[in-house]
Amino acid sequence: MTQAARQIEASTELLSFRVGGQDYSVDIMSVREIRGSARATSLPYSPPYVRGVINLRGTVLPVVDLAARLGLDTGADSERNVIIVVDLGKRAVGLMVDAVSDILAIPDSELQPPPDMVADDTRTFVSALTIVEGRMIRVLDLNAVLPPQGEEAA
Amino acid sequence: MSDPMEEIRASFFIECEELLESLQDGLQAMADGDDDAETINVVFRAVHSIKGGAGAFGLDDLVRFAHRFETAMDEVRAGRLQPDADALKLFFVSADLLADLVRSARDGTDAPDDVISDVLAGLDALGGAAPAEPEDDFEFQPMALSFDFADPAPAAPAGFAITFTPSDALYASGNEPLYLLRELGESTVRCNTGALPDLPDIDPERAFISWDITLHTAESENTLREVFEFVDGLCTLDIQPLHAPLSDILPPPPADMPALPAPIEADRPEPPAATPDTPRNPAEPRSDTAQANPTVRVDLARIDRLVNLVGELVINQAMLSQSVVEAGLPPNSAVVTGLEEFMQLTRDIQESVMMIRAQPIKSLFQRMARIVREGSAAVNKDVRFVTEGENTEVDKTVIERLADPLTHMLRNAVDHGLESTEKRIAAGKPARGVVTLRALHRSGRILIEISDDGGGINRARVRQIATDKGLIPADAQLSDSDIDNLLFLPGFSTASEVSNLSGRGVGMDVVRSAIQALGGRITISSTPGEGTTFAISLPLTLAVLDGMVIRVAGETLIVPLSAVLETLSLTDKDLRALGPQTHVLQIRGGFVPLLDLGAELGYRQPKQSYVGGIVLLIGQDDGQRAALVVDAIEDQRQVVIKGLEASYGRVPGIAAATILGDGQIALILDPVDLVKNASGRTRIPSTPISLAG
Numbered sequence: 001m002t003q004a005a006r007q008i009e010a011s012t013e014l015l016s017f018r019v020g021g022q023d024y025s026v027d028i029m030s031v032r033e034i035r036g037s038a039r040a041t042s043l044p045y046s047p048p049y050v051r052g053v054i055n056l057r058g059t060v061l062p063v064v065d066l067a068a069r070l071g072l073d074t075g076a077d078s079e080r081n082v083i084i085v086v087d088l089g090k091r092a093v094g095l096m097v098d099a100v101s102d103i104l105a106i107p108d109s110e111l112q113p114p115p116d117m118v119a120d121d122t123r124t125f126v127s128a129l130t131i132v133e134g135r136m137i138r139v140l141d142l143n144a145v146l147p148p149q150g151e152e153a154a
Numbered sequence: 155m156s157d158p159m160e161e162i163r164a165s166f167f168i169e170c171e172e173l174l175e176s177l178q179d180g181l182q183a184m185a186d187g188d189d190d191a192e193t194i195n196v197v198f199r200a201v202h203s204i205k206g207g208a209g210a211f212g213l214d215d216l217v218r219f220a221h222r223f224e225t226a227m228d229e230v231r232a233g234r235l236q237p238d239a240d241a242l243k244l245f246f247v248s249a250d251l252l253a254d255l256v257r258s259a260r261d262g263t264d265a266p267d268d269v270i271s272d273v274l275a276g277l278d279a280l281g282g283a284a285p286a287e288p289e290d291d292f293e294f295q296p297m298a299l300s301f302d303f304a305d306p307a308p309a310a311p312a313g314f315a316i317t318f319t320p321s322d323a324l325y326a327s328g329n330e331p332l333y334l335l336r337e338l339g340e341s342t343v344r345c346n347t348g349a350l351p352d353l354p355d356i357d358p359e360r361a362f363i364s365w366d367i368t369l370h371t372a373e374s375e376n377t378l379r380e381v382f383e384f385v386d387g388l389c390t391l392d393i394q395p396l397h398a399p400l401s402d403i404l405p406p407p408p409a410d411m412p413a414l415p416a417p418i419e420a421d422r423p424e425p426p427a428a429t430p431d432t433p434r435n436p437a438e439p440r441s442d443t444a445q446a447n448p449t450v451r452v453d454l455a456r457i458d459r460l461v462n463l464v465g466e467l468v469i470n471q472a473m474l475s476q477s478v479v480e481a482g483l484p485p486n487s488a489v490v491t492g493l494e495e496f497m498q499l500t501r502d503i504q505e506s507v508m509m510i511r512a513q514p515i516k517s518l519f520q521r522m523a524r525i526v527r528e529g530s531a532a533v534n535k536d537v538r539f540v541t542e543g544e545n546t547e548v549d550k551t552v553i554e555r556l557a558d559p560l561t562h563m564l565r566n567a568v569d570h571g572l573e574s575t576e577k578r579i580a581a582g583k584p585a586r587g588v589v590t591l592r593a594l595h596r597s598g599r600i601l602i603e604i605s606d607d608g609g610g611i612n613r614a615r616v617r618q619i620a621t622d623k624g625l626i627p628a629d630a631q632l633s634d635s636d637i638d639n640l641l642f643l644p645g646f647s648t649a650s651e652v653s654n655l656s657g658r659g660v661g662m663d664v665v666r667s668a669i670q671a672l673g674g675r676i677t678i679s680s681t682p683g684e685g686t687t688f689a690i691s692l693p694l695t696l697a698v699l700d701g702m703v704i705r706v707a708g709e710t711l712i713v714p715l716s717a718v719l720e721t722l723s724l725t726d727k728d729l730r731a732l733g734p735q736t737h738v739l740q741i742r743g744g745f746v747p748l749l750d751l752g753a754e755l756g757y758r759q760p761k762q763s764y765v766g767g768i769v770l771l772i773g774q775d776d777g778q779r780a781a782l783v784v785d786a787i788e789d790q791r792q793v794v795i796k797g798l799e800a801s802y803g804r805v806p807g808i809a810a811a812t813i814l815g816d817g818q819i820a821l822i823l824d825p826v827d828l829v830k831n832a833s834g835r836t837r838i839p840s841t842p843i844s845l846a847g
């Protein structure tokens with residue numbers, strides 16, 4: 001494909017990051033900001049993957065440990081953890097990840113639906129797959145990350 | 155909102171709401187036996203003003219109805235009609251309908267025609283041979299004719315022309331002409347400066363000025379002379395009765411000589427005394443205007459923005475205090491004292507801002523009066539509705555969100571709470587049932603009580619229904635209050651048949667969740683044969699709270715101060731083991747369940763020993779108590795409430811979150827919810843059991 005054709009074709013900009021040793025990405029339009037990790041106040045009766053809440057300039061932001069949510073190896077907490085603040089329509093949530101990697105423009109034709117794999121529930125969280133420089137990047141389905149609103153965590 | 159006509163229209167409807175409110179007030183006063191002419195006038199004027207405004211906007215339906223209503227009220231005003239209970243009932247219904255018509259005119263919806271014609275027929279019957287029909291066509295023409303005008307006009311008062319010439323001695327003895335002139339009341343004062351010499355020749359110790367006063371008054375000449383009694387002999391006073399025709403009296407004096415009503419002192423030759431700071435003269439005939447406080451209508455969004463900003467200010471100030479403490483400045487340094495003043499100011503600002511949002515709960519109570527009236531008519535019960543504490547101020551948002559739950563509960567009180575008239579008479583009670591709605595402030599919260607003097611909760615039946623519906627096992631051991639609380643279970647309805655008033659499947663569970671969403675709680679108390687009371691306890695404001703900062707298991711939490719009855723430190727003899735996993739606290743002869751806050755919130759396992767621990771005694775609205783074990787009490791401060799529900803969802807035992815001085819988020823406990831769902835586990839049993847959850 002020539003350079004010119006590439007530009008005409010519709011593409012999606014993705015923010016890619018590493019979590020639990022894997023490459024994931026989210027649509028950059030839903031990213032509100034990226035910030036360093038902060039000590040979260042833990043919420044009682046919350047699912048293990050909910051780290052707690054942090055103060056984001058006066059608002060209360062729930063933070064999800066994405067590795068734990070995806071069932072990946074969480075590893076040790078380090079100062080290098082990064083929180084990606086994403087918009088989920090009416091509310092925002094912070095995703096705790098290992099590191100932010102890159103911003104990628106991926107033509108829509110190169111985004112493939114993930115194959116059905118019964119063995120794990122990763123399928124629920126991944127809306128598409130793509131390959132960049134030989135690495136497989138998973139596109140995260142943000143709506144699956146938090147439990148549905150109003151659901152009591154008890 | 156650029157259309158100016160739209161804006162005028164909108165403000166007309168806002169005014170209508172206020173008029174409808176005073177209409178309700180007036181009718182209620184009349185129903186309570188107040189037959190004062192002014193009360194009746196207020197009612198009449200409210201209807202009249204709505205009619206006038208409606209005429210200007212061409213709202214014909216509204217005008218037609220208001221006119222007939224007004225005609226009937228006019229009969230009352232003129233004393234030709236003595237309103238009895240039935241007439242008053244009709245007036246109340248008419249006021250409700252008027253409110254409906256106003257709202258349907260505003261929203262462009264249709265009004266219920268059939269009801270209107272019934273009511274109109276009733277009103278016409280009251281008005282006797284009221285010549286309603288022929289007048290109908292041109293009725294809103296005379297709307298500009300304010301009847302207030304008619305009051306002063308008929309008795310055109312006589313007046314006096316006064317010439318007042320003070321002598322030097324008057325000033326020398328410390329008298330002040332201005333006070334005298336003011337005491338005369340409304341008058342036209344003309345200053346005579348003819349005797350005034352040229353500026354270089356003025357002797358400041360002498361008097362040169364006299365005044366001509368034209369005064370319209372019904373008072374006698376003697377009364378006028380009394381005003382000048384104290385300066386008798388110190389001035390020349392000439393009082394002549396005024397014989398001018400009415401046309402001369404009404405307009406102000408001609409413009410050839412400027413009338414100088416106020417700036418008299420400017421012409422005074424003698425050294426001016428300090429600006430006369432006259433107290434308001436009680437003789438001035440201006441008592442009615444002084445009463446009403448001027449008000450401003452402000453968009454609620456602006457107030458909300460202000461409330462949020464003040465919230466941020468409070469957090470910011472807390473952060474500042476913390477850094478001052480960390481900087482280790484001496485407590486008497488200028489920064490620390492300045493900061494203390496700043497804290498005081500912040501608190502004052504916050505309270506003032508909160509007060510803007512607070513409104514008397516009256517408007518809500520009036521809406522509820524209508525619910526009860528309509529409800530009692532629908533089930534054919536004679537009900538007296540009593541409201542107390544209408545001026546209790548409550549946050550506007552709370553008022554708005556209380557309307558639905560209160561409506562539901564009042565319908566219940568009328569429909570299920572009160573017995574039928576026959577049953578009441580058989581039970582030796584007055585035939586007329588009483589439903590009371592009461593609002594009051596109690597220990598930093600607002601308490602709203604809905605009580606009826608009906609038969610009370612039929613606990614045997616409640617239990618039977620709950621068992622039949624499978625809500626509880628048939629052999630459940632339940633206390634009276636447990637049974638009462640079954641009413642709050644989803645899908646519970648005790649009415650044996652569905653009446654057209656309540657019992658549509660929406661139950662008290664909806665009411666309770668609505669109250670809980672406001673940070674409130676609801677409790678029932680009921681005495682068989684005497685009635686049932688529902689008590690709703692609400693926070694004063696949804697934005698700030700006085701809290702106790704505590705630490706438990708390494709986490710900082712806030713406990714609402716209003717919930718903490720006392721704090722104590724545990725000793726060996728206070729603590730009693732109850733079951734294998736639970737403790738009670740013995741306090742002044744009573745036993746209170748002991749709860750480990752850390753364990754209840756899942757932060758840690760129950761401790762081995764609680765001796766020496768700190769305990770918060772938590773009081774609940776129903777008088778139950780519980781003891782919460784915490785690790786430390788750190789501080790007591792005002793915190794800004796940040797909702798968790800919008801960003802995360804409801805967390806059991808947690809009411810909201812707040813931001814502390816160091817920028818960290820702390821959770822605000824909901825002690826009552828926590829205690830209700832508590833496991834009470836304060837001991838690790840010797841046999842290992844699963845501790846999950």
